[in-house]
Amino acid sequence: MGAGATVAVVDTGVDLDHPDLQANLVSGADIAAGKADCPPGPQDENGHGAHVAGIAAAVTDNGIGVAGTAPGAKIMPVREFDASGSGSSDDVAAGIR
Numbered sequence: 209m210g211a212g213a214t215v216a217v218v219d220t221g222v223d224l225d226h227p228d229l230q231a232n233l234v235s236g237a238d239i240a241a242g243k244a245d246c247p248p249g250p251q252d253e254n255g256h257g258a259h260v261a262g263i264a265a266a267v268t269d270n271g272i273g274v275a276g277t278a279p280g281a282k283i284m285p286v287r288e289f290d291a292s293g294s295g296s297s298d299d300v301a302a303g304i305r
Contacts, residue, residue: 209278221249221258238287257287257289
């Protein structure tokens with residue numbers, strides 16, 4: 209399910225090294241770069257975005273973590289919130305664009 213679709217997870221980023229997510233990642237964006245606790249790149253420093261990405265498109269049948277609802281979909285990580293989960297409405301709009 210989900211083959212050919214790309215799901216943009218516009219959140220705190222995605223855990224780029226997570227074994228349930230790595231195979232389904234495509235290039236993303238980092239709106240929060242330069243803010244407190246935000247090294248460059250869409251790496252999730254909070255955990256919420258990784259959780260959302262797993263629900264959407266985690267790899268299935270690998271004995272790790274959870275099974276995504278659309279495991280054939282790709283995940284585009286868009287980090288708009290900092291490590292505390294904070295961001296502005298301008299950040300949200302930029303992440304969506």
